[in-house]
Amino acid sequence: MSRFTVPIGPQHPLLKEPLSFQLTLEGEEVVDSVIRLGYVHRGIERLSEKRTYIQNVHLVERVCGICSHVHTTTYCMGVESLAGVTVPVRGLYLRTFFCELERIHSHLLWLGVLAKNLGFDTVFMYAWRDREIVLDIMEELSGGRVSHAANVIGGVRVDINDSQRKTMTVSLKSLSQKITDLRNIVEHETNFHARTRDIGTLTAEQIRQYCIVGPIARASNVDVDMRRDVPYNLYEKFDFSVITRSEGDVWARTTLRIQEAQESIKICLQILDSLPPGAVAVRAKRRVPPGEVICRSEAPRGELLYYIQSDGSDRPARIKIRTPTLPSLAILPDLLRGINMADVSAVVSGVDLCIACVDR
Amino acid sequence: MAKKLSRIFLLSKLWAVFLEGPTTGGYPFEPLQLPSGFRGKVVMNAHLCNGCGLCVQDCPASALKIERFDKQHFRIVYNPARCAYCGQCEISCHRGAIHLTNDFNPAVQHIGNLIEVLVERGLPKG
Amino acid sequence: MSFKVLVFPGFGFLFCLAMLAEWIDRRMIARFQGRVGPPVFQPLADFIKLLGKEDLLPTGVNEKLMAALPLISLAACLTAGMYIPVAGVSVNNFEGDLIVVLFLLSLPSLLYFLAGWSSIGIYSILGGNRALLQFFSYEVPFLLALSGPAILNSSWNITDIMVNQSTSIWAIFVLPVGFMLAFFGLIGKLKRDPLDIPKAQSEIVAGPLTEFSGRKLAIWHLANQIQTVVGIFLLVDTYFGGGVIESRLATFLLFSFLALLILVSLSVMSAMYARLRIDQLARLGWKRLIPLSLLQIAFIVWMGKGF
Numbered sequence: 001m002s003r004f005t006v007p008i009g010p011q012h013p014l015l016k017e018p019l020s021f022q023l024t025l026e027g028e029e030v031v032d033s034v035i036r037l038g039y040v041h042r043g044i045e046r047l048s049e050k051r052t053y054i055q056n057v058h059l060v061e062r063v064c065g066i067c068s069h070v071h072t073t074t075y076c077m078g079v080e081s082l083a084g085v086t087v088p089v090r091g092l093y094l095r096t097f098f099c100e101l102e103r104i105h106s107h108l109l110w111l112g113v114l115a116k117n118l119g120f121d122t123v124f125m126y127a128w129r130d131r132e133i134v135l136d137i138m139e140e141l142s143g144g145r146v147s148h149a150a151n152v153i154g155g156v157r158v159d160i161n162d163s164q165r166k167t168m169t170v171s172l173k174s175l176s177q178k179i180t181d182l183r184n185i186v187e188h189e190t191n192f193h194a195r196t197r198d199i200g201t202l203t204a205e206q207i208r209q210y211c212i213v214g215p216i217a218r219a220s221n222v223d224v225d226m227r228r229d230v231p232y233n234l235y236e237k238f239d240f241s242v243i244t245r246s247e248g249d250v251w252a253r254t255t256l257r258i259q260e261a262q263e264s265i266k267i268c269l270q271i272l273d274s275l276p277p278g279a280v281a282v283r284a285k286r287r288v289p290p291g292e293v294i295c296r297s298e299a300p301r302g303e304l305l306y307y308i309q310s311d312g313s314d315r316p317a318r319i320k321i322r323t324p325t326l327p328s329l330a331i332l333p334d335l336l337r338g339i340n341m342a343d344v345s346a347v348v349s350g351v352d353l354c355i356a357c358v359d360r
Numbered sequence: 361m362a363k364k365l366s367r368i369f370l371l372s373k374l375w376a377v378f379l380e381g382p383t384t385g386g387y388p389f390e391p392l393q394l395p396s397g398f399r400g401k402v403v404m405n406a407h408l409c410n411g412c413g414l415c416v417q418d419c420p421a422s423a424l425k426i427e428r429f430d431k432q433h434f435r436i437v438y439n440p441a442r443c444a445y446c447g448q449c450e451i452s453c454h455r456g457a458i459h460l461t462n463d464f465n466p467a468v469q470h471i472g473n474l475i476e477v478l479v480e481r482g483l484p485k486g
Numbered sequence: 487m488s489f490k491v492l493v494f495p496g497f498g499f500l501f502c503l504a505m506l507a508e509w510i511d512r513r514m515i516a517r518f519q520g521r522v523g524p525p526v527f528q529p530l531a532d533f534i535k536l537l538g539k540e541d542l543l544p545t546g547v548n549e550k551l552m553a554a555l556p557l558i559s560l561a562a563c564l565t566a567g568m569y570i571p572v573a574g575v576s577v578n579n580f581e582g583d584l585i586v587v588l589f590l591l592s593l594p595s596l597l598y599f600l601a602g603w604s605s606i607g608i609y610s611i612l613g614g615n616r617a618l619l620q621f622f623s624y625e626v627p628f629l630l631a632l633s634g635p636a637i638l639n640s641s642w643n644i645t646d647i648m649v650n651q652s653t654s655i656w657a658i659f660v661l662p663v664g665f666m667l668a669f670f671g672l673i674g675k676l677k678r679d680p681l682d683i684p685k686a687q688s689e690i691v692a693g694p695l696t697e698f699s700g701r702k703l704a705i706w707h708l709a710n711q712i713q714t715v716v717g718i719f720l721l722v723d724t725y726f727g728g729g730v731i732e733s734r735l736a737t738f739l740l741f742s743f744l745a746l747l748i749l750v751s752l753s754v755m756s757a758m759y760a761r762l763r764i765d766q767l768a769r770l771g772w773k774r775l776i777p778l779s780l781l782q783i784a785f786i787v788w789m790g791k792g793f
Contacts, residue, residue, distance in 0.1 A: 055420035119761025125519035141398035
């Protein structure tokens with residue numbers, strides 16, 4: 001059978017962000033694939049050396065359109081530890097609140113994209129409809145749906161009053177119910193199973209070999225979670241469980257993410273319940289003493305790492321960002337080899353690529 | 361892990377959603393509900409401004425510019441086309457002169473028409 | 487004659503119904519998904535807008551062929567519509583018109599494949615291949631399922647099949663499995679969700695129609711919509727006896743209700759399922775549906791058609 005090459009991307013309905021695959025097909029079977037990156041490279045790491053620490057908060061927020069808050073959180077954590085600023089407890093609570101809301105938002109968005117790519121428009125619409133609840137909460141608190149600009153160096157700039165707390169508790173509880181509904185669909189729908197079971201399976205050895213982190217690793221029974229392993233932002237105070245599954249296929253990743261969203265709702269409700277009074281932020285100095293720091297946190301897609309080097313001025317000497325998606329991108333050629341052309345959409349959306357994060 | 365697979369699992373859910381009615385709105389024809397804290401166009405209380413320039417210094421997108429004529433005379437020019445609507449100027453201003461409005465829809469024919477002068481102290485022409 | 491061709495039951499009638507059917511379908515799916523859905527003139531507006539768009543073709547294709555394919559597809563669907571009785575009114579009929587209608591209705595699928603094959607793009611060729619594979623999976627059960635009522639009523643004339651049933655019993659009560667198969671075949675024929683495999687958006691963009699634009703694309707869509715209407719009417723006529731009862735008004739209402747029911751069922755199917763993979767469809771078609779439809783034929787023969 002003759003081979004031919006199918007280009008997917010940089011512009012293709014499958015991809016929400018620019019990325020290019022060259023798939024070599026034999027009939028409907030993928031035999032080889034080449035990935036090209038760099039379509040959304042914005043030079044953020046270099047740009048950040050030209051800007052002040054305060055301006056960089058908003059710059060790193062724009063690394064990614066979905067996990068924007070966790071980027072600023074990690075960056076602020078780093079700068080605060082360099083500058084020796086202690087964030088008030090209420091500020092940390094609110095940071096964690098936003099981090100968890102963002103996780104729910106990211107996981108629901110991902111579920112919608114997967115369903116859309118499988119031709120399952122109804123679940124796509126439901127997932128994105130339910131995601132609106134989270135976005136509304138974040139918009140009400142911070143004034144932005146995805147670019148929250150909630151963090152400042154030294155705390156947060158948002159605050160919750162009592163009436164907001166009550167309405168948010170109610171809407172989060174209703175969201176929990178809706179996420180259970182989505183989980184039921186994913187677990188019981190025959191066609192969804194047919195399209196996702198035993199597709200794109202990764203073993204624990206492969207995960208370790210490629211250093212894959214986050215939900216993909218946990219779906220293959222590799223138990224890593226920065227929130228529990230390296231507690232930051234007072235995560236040790238909250239009661240949540242790290243979910244792992246053993247199947248390692250696209251279906252396992254789907255249910256795992258839905259379960260994680262439910263755990264995040266649990267954390268959010270605990271935060272709303274036990275929010276301590278006090279200030280949300282302290283003023284930090286513009287200049288940061290010389291030094292270097294590595295900061296890690298759990299983004300919706302896995303471990304996020306920031307390296308910040310300061311030379312004592314009001315601008316960082318170097319910022320290095322390691323995003324969780326890059327290793328999952330590295331394993332894609334392996335995953336795509338030998339599968340049906342129709343499963344490409346399930347596999348590619350299953351690893352939850354965030355190209356903006358990878359390219360920076 | 362007992363899972364019951366069903367081919368008609370979604371049917372009852374579809375029916376429930378159908379009865380519930382749509383959740384989307386008809387935005388251009390119906391008004392949009394925005395929270396009070398929404399970050400839209402920047403406005404300034406000109407009489408509170410003392411021209412310290414902190415907002416200009418901290419603006420990550422260079423949307424604010426300050427033109428100084430001499431010590432007392434300056435003007436602050438705002439370009440919404442460059443603005444990232446991050447609200448940093450609001451945080452940076454010590455005198456509470458700047459705040460972000462709910463106006464998110466500043467559409468004009470020519471992008472240059474968006475630029476406006478927020479504060480004007482003294483004129484260069486005189 | 488020109489009235490028949492242009493107005494009823496020809497182009498004008500089917501065009502209006504196609505637009506209406508598309509609107510109901512889109513609106514229903516939107517409501518199932520919690521959306522508002524398009525207003526009633528949206529399908530017409532889409533059609534007119536597409537007509538006015540620039541018509542581009544890739545270099546190196548046979549331009550005459552590309553222009554002819556959507557027109558032949560539309561003509562086939564319209565011609566099939568001429569022989570379908572609507573609300574008990576049969577304009578044209580002759581012995582064996584069921585076979586002609588079935589042939590005319592399967593033409594668009596073949597033309598669809600040809601469209602993919604003759605436009606040079608890689609997505610089109612992949613889509614064309616898939617269209618052909620899908621054609622073999624649903625077409626056989628569809629044909630066998632529709633021959634059920636014909637054998638039952640000892641006639642290959644749609645009007646006769648319809649009228650016979652109004653005096654005896656609707657075929658759906660005797661052959662419920664046959665109706666299911668025909669319904670499934672109709673979904674495959676119309677390339678709707680969950681069987682939109684040849685035009686799977688997230689895999690091969692728009693399948694065979696990727697390289698079409700402007701007027702040609704508009705005509706492809708129109709042909710598909712008219713095929714939807716004709717297919718639904720065919721199912722109502724063969725399996726529900728065309729809804730024929732004594733009074734003309736009651737027949738009209740019953741016919742509309744049944745057609746609407748099938749249309750809404752199609753929308754429900756679209757909303758309810760994820761897209762199948764082509765090998766899953768082929769397995770389903772050849773291992774389940776074709777044996778089932780053969781069993782059904784055997785069942786009718788065993789009954790000795792002594793109804």
